[in-house]
Amino acid sequence: YNPDILAMGKPMLGLCYGHQLLCHRLGGQVEMGETHEFGAAYLHVHKAEGVLAGLDERERVWMSHRDHVAALPPGFAVLGSTEDCPVAAMGDAERKIYGLQFHPEVTHTVRGMEILNNFAALCGAERNWTMERYTEETIERIQGQAKGRNVFLFVSGGVDSSVAFLLLNRALGAERVLGLHIDNGFMREGETAMVERLMKGAGLHNLEVVDASAEFLAATAEIADPEEKRRRIGEEFIRVRDRALAALALDPDEWLLGQGTLYTDTIESGGTENAAVIKTHHNRVGVIDQLLAEGKVVEPLDQLYKDEARTLGETLGLPHHLVWRHPFPGPGLAVRALCSDGPDAEDADSGLALETVAEAQKVAATFGLVLDVLPLRSVGVQGDSRTYAHPAVVSGQREWKTLEALSTELTNNFPSINRVIYLLGPTPRPQQNIKAGYLTRDRLDLLRRADAISMEALERHGLMEEVTQMPTVLLPLSSDGVQESVVLRPIATSDFMTARFCPLPQAFLDDVCERLLALTGIEAVFYDITHKPPGTVEWE
Known part of the structure; x- marks a missing residue:
């Protein structure tokens, strides 16, 4: 942060923390709020002017904050508020300085683009950014960075790595680009064969496939901590790369590492100067950070969000079905199979007070639902920071609006709860406890x-395009120390900075729950009813 920016006399727009920073530096007051806001909220527009010009009296916005503006700086007026945030929008029309506690840049602020357009108009900015122009500039950037060297890229088959692979081929030519698909043992059922088929179908034949599942399973054996799992997976990718280069007799000094990193990944990994680490992406572990510092990593998508990467893919001519595949994380099922050292370790690390559980149960009872807090933890994002807290499980009559309201109420008011799941079956839920469980072939095969x-159920019910992504998560939660539980996490989003859980039809729920409970080794099925924030899309 450079304080001289505030003295430039230019139009300014502060979002979330930027809103609070403007207030603090310009003479107002920022305090911790009594109620936190994560997810959907309704903005009551007091003055439809400045950046809020043209908005209705009530607009849906997306929040993620704990602190709030308690007193305005001199010259500012309140432009909008929510039920829990008295200064959700403020402005100084004379100086053209505005602050918004909510996030207009994400999809789930319904008229966010109008707000940003209003600010662009106040700045007199030209609207000359196009995907075609970005593509041309990025190709020039790749060529300039490579300077005669070649690029080696891990290709998972997801949209990010596929688009990066195609763009690198366009920039350097197939003879200077090598794609490597690694079966790390954490792939979905039939994934490796499908990736090879899809790449060749898209005209990308410079792809090698390597089975390194034994190495990755050895590297992550008996590791329960999610950050440590991600770190070990990221570092094993580099070791596999070096072995592959050696096997192909390629000079490592002549080959740069290419990655399909998105801007979202950089933010969540704490990769910008003031960003907190939410979860370390496998392409942001220490050894890769070192390569980045040495200028040995090419990341052609690092300024794009997921929706923009998809637009780029279609601009480049990738097939529609490849561009719109459900995303799959680089570490694969490793971050969807939660691990645990067992009940003793979880109890020691938990920090969950019985009073908290009792209070949360009282809140759930007012919604007509029964609640328990699970003896395990998942990763979340609240107020732009990482949380590692407990999921609450609720059961009772399923009414989506009620479940959404309860989920928001719990995660806004109980810091030790960052996710809420609903019991699909069986009813009643077995008496379950955490059990020891790691990344083993047996557990991964069960999750596969x-x-x-x-996924077959989504296809069968025609829901693949309605749902942006639906991770299936394996929990080491058991009544007999042998069986486990699964969670379905269907979400809808375009940018992946925020997401809403998807309420899916009864016919789908009955079908998929029955089939999962018939699977040997699964004793309970849950449904994640948490938005992002406060819950990340992946559980780890």
């Missing part, structure tokens, strides 16, 4: 089959 059942 459960994931395939879930």
